[in-house]
Amino acid sequence: MKQRVYRILSAACLPALLLGACAEVKPWQKGDLARPEMAFDGDALAARLAQHIYFSKENASGGYGVGGGGCGCN
């Protein structure tokens, strides 16, 4: 019986151990994340160009629009 209580208690405490690293960022804690250097794409124009080349050369359509023929002219 005692063993069972221990097992249930440890099951209840398990999420706290497992989720320990999954810290939730609260809305007021996003100061550093909001900085420009934290963006995935540093420069908007460079990102746009890279995107264009990617979808033209790779003919990868999903998500970015229509795939190109490889000429980079669309």
Next chain:
Amino acid sequence: MQPRKSGATLLAALALGVAAYCSDAGAAAVGQGAPEFELPGAGGAVRLSALRGKVVYVDFWASWCSPCKQSFPWLNEMQARYGAQGLEIVGINVDARRSDADQFLLQVPARFKLAFDARGDTPSRYAAKGMPTSFLIGRDGTIVATHVGFRVDDKGRFEEEIRRALGVN
């Protein structure tokens, strides 16, 4: 004890643990009393209970939040227009670094009460959902309205809520 039943108990305990870990207890909501705070301000300490009897508009803002920047001229306007009728706007800054807030205030002046909470204890107790989040607190200390975000289109509606809380028609 059959293994199946004990498994279900374990699962329930696990779910309880997850719920306890993720719960957001004590959120401030419309109709409830506004949680008390005492914070350092631009001109001395700012305490909510000291403003009892006034209509208090608590606005959580940060220097990196652009809707906050848009809201400041409107907040200044509201403070100027309804200050005499008993409106007190309290802008609680949540920047981790005070210098960021000071930099912001140089660009966007605030003509209302300011308070600083770098630790984020107050927005946590109010359970602010986004930036900015504001709470309109009636003369009796009860929250009468709350908004997340600021859009220019919302100005009229927010002002109407302030007027209603003040009893101005």
